[in-house]
Amino acid sequence: MTRQRFHREHEDRVLLTAHLREEAGFPAADAWRILRILGEFVEGFEGLSRIGPAVAFFGSSRLKEDNPIYDGARRTAELLSKAGLAVISGGGPGIMEAANRGAFEAEGSRGLAVGCNIQLPFEQLPNPYQDISLEFRYFFVRKTVFVKYSIAFLIFPGGYGTMDELFEAMTLAQTDKIEHFPIVLYDRQYWSGLVDWMRDRMIREDCILEEDLDLFHVVDSPEEAADYVISRAVEDGFLSADEVQKGART
Numbered sequence: 380m381t382r383q384r385f386h387r388e389h390e391d392r393v394l395l396t397a398h399l400r401e402e403a404g405f406p407a408a409d410a411w412r413i414l415r416i417l418g419e420f421v422e423g424f425e426g427l428s429r430i431g432p433a434v435a436f437f438g439s440s441r442l443k444e445d446n447p448i449y450d451g452a453r454r455t456a457e458l459l460s461k462a463g464l465a466v467i468s469g470g471g472p473g474i475m476e477a478a479n480r481g482a483f484e485a486e487g488s489r490g491l492a493v494g495c496n497i498q499l500p501f502e503q504l505p506n507p508y509q510d511i512s513l514e515f516r517y518f519f520v521r522k523t524v525f526v527k528y529s530i531a532f533l534i535f536p537g538g539y540g541t542m543d544e545l546f547e548a549m550t551l552a553q554t555d556k557i558e559h560f561p562i563v564l565y566d567r568q569y570w571s572g573l574v575d576w577m578r579d580r581m582i583r584e585d586c587i588l589e590e591d592l593d594l595f596h597v598v599d600s601p602e603e604a605a606d607y608v609i610s611r612a613v614e615d616g617f618l619s620a621d622e623v624q625k626g627a628r629t
Contacts, residue, residue: 390415394416419520424524424527432463432464433465433491433530434529434531435525436474437533438452438534438535438536438537449473450477451601455605456482456492458601461485461489462490462622463623466479474535476508483510484508493511493513496512496514522547532562533565534562545562561607563598567598
């Protein structure tokens with residue numbers, strides 16, 4: 380399959396384009412762009428500052444409704460939402476839609492469905508299952524918002540973008556740049572090759588420590604994923620056991 384590309388300029392591309400030596404410097408356009416970036420941080424922080432404890436979902440935008448992984452993400456989000464946790468996604472299709480949909484449609488839901496959509500050179504329309512919908516120009520701003528307002532990351536099968544989010548979170552945790560939170564990989568079969576490579580190559584070549592594999596947890600079902608995240612949320616004081624029991628009864 381070949382992706383149709385649109386040569387539409389967008390803010391990330393403009394900001395990150397290298398200039399010829401004779402064009403180097405700090406032109407006025409860059410100064411105004413910094414103010415725009417600052418404004419985007421302010422909007423993101425303001426928009427999510429009162430959503431309560433939240434879990435971020437990542438995974439392929441290509442997976443359709445009839446895919447078992449889509450259904451797994453939807454069901455996991457439903458369980459988390461009933462427990463009182465908000466669900467944040469990238470706001471688009473695939474796993475992002477499944478996560479927002481699970482929270483949005485959950486009977487007795489007590490957690491919000493939040494979408495953080497990103498402008499791309501190819502169109503990504505926001506999915507319709509959102510209580511709060513934010514629009515971002517810059518990937519790095521959106522990624523900061525995900526980390527700041529999440530108490531767990533749920534990583535479903537996906538491509539380069541999903542890997543980017545996974546390894547950035549693990550790097551931040553490994554270097555103690557963030558408070559350690561659950562990083563959960565969903566679908567053992569999908570992730571087994573990567574985990575084996577990390578164990579057989581990265582540890583053996585002394586590139587990571589064996590204890591670094593404890594930064595993530597692998598699961599195979601919505602119930603296992605939700606139970607792990609919820610138990611950590613209770614342990615860390617983000618949820619009470621009574622809140623969880625109330626959600627389980629709905």
